[in-house]
Structure formats: structure tokens, C-alpha cells
Amino acid sequence: MTAVLTAMSDFSQRFLFDDTDVRGELVALRDSYQHVLAKHSYPAPVAELLGEMLAAAALLVGTLKFDGLLVLQARSEGPVPLLMVECSSEREVRAIARYDAEQVQPGDGLNQLMPEGTLMLTVDPRQGQRYQGIVALEGANLAECLSGYFANSEQLPTRFWLQADGRVARGMLLQALPADRLKDPEERAANWQHLTTLADSLTAEELLGLDNSTVLHRLYHQEQVRLFDEQPLVFRCSCSRERSASALVSLGEEDAQQLVVEQGGSISIDCQFCNQKYLFDAADIAQLFAGGGSEPPAQTKH
Structure with missing residues (x-):
């Protein structure tokens, strides 16, 4: 029987492929996403894109070991000039979008809302050096843009899958780890291709509607996957x-x-x-x- 995501709380959950050098993360945002949307009357396409940004920021925090703030920001000259999400190392999130209501059309995606835009990732630790990376918003959706960012930044290969529908925001990440179990470069590349190809078969309805265990079984029932404890996420504004x-x-x-x-x-x-x-x-x-x-x-x- 299929496990359906119904009364989901807000959390991220790490998973690991025991026989390979690949880790993953799944994130679910419902209450915090609704808190963000309740503050502003966003058109559906803007609300969905902002939800994907929220899920992406929560996934990115899970890949980092730091004490501070991660800021994911997209800018353009189009109908949506600004999307910004902040996620702290304590997994506290807040987000905002700026948009021109007259230019936003039903069904608009990233390319229509933010043409020729840029994506900026800032990691601002409480101690240590601030890091910032910028990349063009080149891709059919935000997940492709983020995957391209990591591909161009000479970091560990990383892929994103993001979905939001105005009610829930969901995301999944796969990231290659330094060579340990698989030493041969060709074998590592083939394994990475295998795992990401399987992930590409996940539909929007499945990611939005199924719980994490079911998602992983649906994709990787022939792999040795270890799912770790949930890490809670919460909406909290840092203003005072x-x-x-x-x-x-x-x-x-x-x-x-x-x-x-x-x-x-x-x-x-x-x-x-x-x-x-x-x-x-x-x-x-x-x-x-x-x-x-x-x-x-x-x-x-x-």
C-alpha cells in the first residue's frame, strides 16, 4: 500500500548509499511554507517558485557544516525581480519575493518569471570567512540551475529535484562524496549516472505526495540505502x-x-x-x- 504524505511536519532527512560514495537529502516544508505565503498575496507561479527556493535552501544547509546563515537569492529584470530565502544553521527559514502582478501569467515558469536572471548563494558564518557564489539562471527550472551551479563551481557533483504547489514544498538532493568505497573513476561515474537517472524518473506527484521512505523505496529498492533521523525545520523571522x-x-x-x-x-x-x-x-x-x-x-x- 502506498504511503501518502498527508499530515507532514517540516523537516529534512539525510540518506546514504552504503555501498557507494553518494549521500542524499530529502526536505519537506508545509507549515513554514504556509507562514511565508500568509505574509504576502503571491500569484500561484510566484508562490510555487518561492517554495522551490525554500526547499533548495533547506537542502543546501544540510550539505554544510557551519554556524551561521545561508542566503539563496535570485534577481532578474523580469516579472519577478527578486526571490530571497534565508536558512540558518539551526534550520530556521524565512523568504520573500518581489513581483509585478500585471506581468505574471498563470502557468509561468522560471524562464518567464526571471529571464536572464542570476542566482547568488551566500554562506555567512558567525565566525570565519563569508563565501559567495553567483551563476546565471540558465536552465528550465530552479533545480537545473542549482545543479549547473555545482557543476561549474568545481565542487562535489550535486543534483537537485524541487517541487512546490502552494501547499507543500519538497526537494531531493544527491551529492557525490570523496572516493572511499569506489576508487575507480569510471566506476564512480557510472554509479553516479545510475543513481541520478533513477532519480530523474520521480514524478512531481510522487515527490509532493509520498513520504520519504516510500520515495526512496520507489527509486532505490535494489540499493542499500540508510535513512537517518529527521531534522526539524521551522519558520522564524530574525527581525526585532x-x-x-x-x-x-x-x-x-x-x-x-x-x-x-x-x-x-x-x-x-x-x-x-x-x-x-x-x-x-x-x-x-x-x-x-x-x-x-x-x-x-x-x-x-x-
């Missing part, structure tokens, strides 16, 4: 009143107070990711620059 206050302090007290006057008595700082608003009036600004912190000075203030 304190961070907004720090941005105001960087303006300088005179300019901040002038901005209060220009905006009719209070400054509103809006988070683009979650739509949270942070208000600061003249008393808040005075308190900030007197070293009193970012919390409102009066308990009765809202």
Missing part, C-alpha cells in the same frame, strides 16, 4: 525591535528626530519578510540615544 533600533541609531540622533517629524510623529520600520511593524516616536528616539535601550519608556505605550 532591537535590530530596528540599531538601524535608527546608525542614522544619528539629529537625523532620526528629523525623520520622526517628517513621518508625522513616529517612525514605522516594517519587516519585509513577516510584515511586523516597529514604531518609534520622539521619546523612543531620545531614550535610544541616552542609552536607555529600545523598549518603549512607558508601560502604557503600544
Whole structure:
């Protein structure tokens, strides 16, 4: 009997081919995807592409050992000028898209939404050197673009499969590991071709609808596959009143107070990711620059 993905939580799950030098990762996003979509009224093609980006970022975090933030960003001059997903090493995600509603048509894919675009991957560790890579959005879909990015960056061969339908976002990754069990280059190449060809047979309906064990059995029932424990993912925005206050302090007290006057008595700082608003009036600004912190000075203030 087929196991159907119904009440899925948000998680990534690593798997390993015991007899070869290939690892994999599967990711499922439902609640966090819905949190992202609830903040903005995205047209279906934009919501689906943003879901694929969310799944891709969660997969990429699983390939890295770091403490910090991964940012996946796509830009273009087309109907969707910006897609951005952030995923922390704690697997906390947030995402946003910018789009021109009049130009987005039902059924549009990556090439229509983001023609001649670029894809940027940034890894920003809390300690150590920041890494950034940029590649053209050349491919029929986001999965092809990401696979091409790894093929051109001289990193370990890596392939992506991504799907999103406005309800759930799913992704799968295969990545070659350094030679250990298979030493012969031709044998390694043949094995990689075998595993990726099988993965290419996975349909969108299967990836979106089946649980991880069933997906792996469907593809690799003749292989020795080890599935590891689930790692939870969650939507969480990193905005805060304190961070907004720090941005105001960087303006300088005179300019901040002038901005209060220009905006009719209070400054509103809006988070683009979650739509949270942070208000600061003249008393808040005075308190900030007197070293009193970012919390409102009066308990009765809202």
C-alpha cells in the first residue's frame, strides 16, 4: 500500500548509499511554507517558485557544516525581480519575493518569471570567512540551475529535484562524496549516472505526495540505502525591535528626530519578510540615544 504524505511536519532527512560514495537529502516544508505565503498575496507561479527556493535552501544547509546563515537569492529584470530565502544553521527559514502582478501569467515558469536572471548563494558564518557564489539562471527550472551551479563551481557533483504547489514544498538532493568505497573513476561515474537517472524518473506527484521512505523505496529498492533521523525545520523571522533600533541609531540622533517629524510623529520600520511593524516616536528616539535601550519608556505605550 502506498504511503501518502498527508499530515507532514517540516523537516529534512539525510540518506546514504552504503555501498557507494553518494549521500542524499530529502526536505519537506508545509507549515513554514504556509507562514511565508500568509505574509504576502503571491500569484500561484510566484508562490510555487518561492517554495522551490525554500526547499533548495533547506537542502543546501544540510550539505554544510557551519554556524551561521545561508542566503539563496535570485534577481532578474523580469516579472519577478527578486526571490530571497534565508536558512540558518539551526534550520530556521524565512523568504520573500518581489513581483509585478500585471506581468505574471498563470502557468509561468522560471524562464518567464526571471529571464536572464542570476542566482547568488551566500554562506555567512558567525565566525570565519563569508563565501559567495553567483551563476546565471540558465536552465528550465530552479533545480537545473542549482545543479549547473555545482557543476561549474568545481565542487562535489550535486543534483537537485524541487517541487512546490502552494501547499507543500519538497526537494531531493544527491551529492557525490570523496572516493572511499569506489576508487575507480569510471566506476564512480557510472554509479553516479545510475543513481541520478533513477532519480530523474520521480514524478512531481510522487515527490509532493509520498513520504520519504516510500520515495526512496520507489527509486532505490535494489540499493542499500540508510535513512537517518529527521531534522526539524521551522519558520522564524530574525527581525526585532532591537535590530530596528540599531538601524535608527546608525542614522544619528539629529537625523532620526528629523525623520520622526517628517513621518508625522513616529517612525514605522516594517519587516519585509513577516510584515511586523516597529514604531518609534520622539521619546523612543531620545531614550535610544541616552542609552536607555529600545523598549518603549512607558508601560502604557503600544
